[in-house]
Amino acid sequence: MEKIYKNFRILVAEDYEKVSSMAADIIAKQVSSKITSVLGLATGSTPVGAYQDLARLNKLGVVDFEKVTTFNLDEYYPINKKNNQSYDYFMKDNLFNHINIAPGNTFIPNGEAADAAKECLEYESRIESAGGIDLQLLGIGLNGHIGFNEPADIFPQITHHVKLDDSTIKANSRFFDNANDVPKHALTMGVGTIMRSAQILLLISGAGKAEIAQKVIFGDITPKVPGTALQLHRSVTVILDKPAAEKVTPML
Numbered sequence: 001m002e003k004i005y006k007n008f009r010i011l012v013a014e015d016y017e018k019v020s021s022m023a024a025d026i027i028a029k030q031v032s033s034k035i036t037s038v039l040g041l042a043t044g045s046t047p048v049g050a051y052q053d054l055a056r057l058n059k060l061g062v063v064d065f066e067k068v069t070t071f072n073l074d075e076y077y078p079i080n081k082k083n084n085q086s087y088d089y090f091m092k093d094n095l096f097n098h099i100n101i102a103p104g105n106t107f108i109p110n111g112e113a114a115d116a117a118k119e120c121l122e123y124e125s126r127i128e129s130a131g132g133i134d135l136q137l138l139g140i141g142l143n144g145h146i147g148f149n150e151p152a153d154i155f156p157q158i159t160h161h162v163k164l165d166d167s168t169i170k171a172n173s174r175f176f177d178n179a180n181d182v183p184k185h186a187l188t189m190g191v192g193t194i195m196r197s198a199q200i201l202l203l204i205s206g207a208g209k210a211e212i213a214q215k216v217i218f219g220d221i222t223p224k225v226p227g228t229a230l231q232l233h234r235s236v237t238v239i240l241d242k243p244a245a246e247k248v249t250p251m252l
């Protein structure tokens with residue numbers, strides 16, 4: 001199913017596999033139409049399937065990443081890049097090691113930086129120098145966060161250092177041996193950084209995300225639910241699987 005609702009193009013897919021293949025197709029089309037595309041990338045469980053499909057398309061010669069530049073949304077802070085829970089490790093493991101991208105063209109906020117504030121400013125200007133992001137891939141947190149922009153009183157404008165919400169630490173503890181091992185801070189693009197990308201591709205999967213999916217698309221725009229800022233972006237494609245779309249479909 002495909003519907004336009006305000007600024008959102010909403011696609012409801014049968015299941016997670018279909019969400020992933022549709023997302024990979026959209027990203028591959030972007031790269032084919034502009035070989036020097038600047039992609040914004042995300043971590044978490046949601047984009048893993050899309051990354052596998054992109055690696056397959058790359059091996060088949062359907063998409064070429066040689067001249068592509070990528071900027072990831074966020075990274076834990078502080079964290080050693082060799083830690084298998086760092087997003088640096090995640091991106092190599094799930095995507096970069098499987099495609100023909102130049103390692104020097106992949107950017108992730110540096111979780112090893114001595115000066116977090118300086119790293120954030122430099123990251124933001126690296127994005128600007130690259131000409132801005134053509135297509136930003138996003139997941140959504142159960143608390144509505146995009147990147148690590150946690151519920152707050154304002155929408156942060158640029159890449160910054162954040163303290164993670166207890167709910168995020170709890171949600172991400174599934175990847176660690178225990179909740180105490182989850183870093184308490186992160187470096188993340190701001191909501192403003194995300195909003196400055198030309199296009200956004202938001203993936204939402206699973207019944208657990210049904211409520212937040214409805215809030216992001218139809219709820220009041222508030223920094224208490226950072227993803228609601230996307231209602232003000234000019235070009236957002238949302239792909240949901242049926243369980244995630246349960247509360248969205250009836251409102252379309």
Ligand code: PGA
Pocket residue numbers: 043044045046047139140141142145146147
């Ligand atoms: P998930 O995380 O894809 O692992 O659900 C999404 C997010 O927290 O942004």
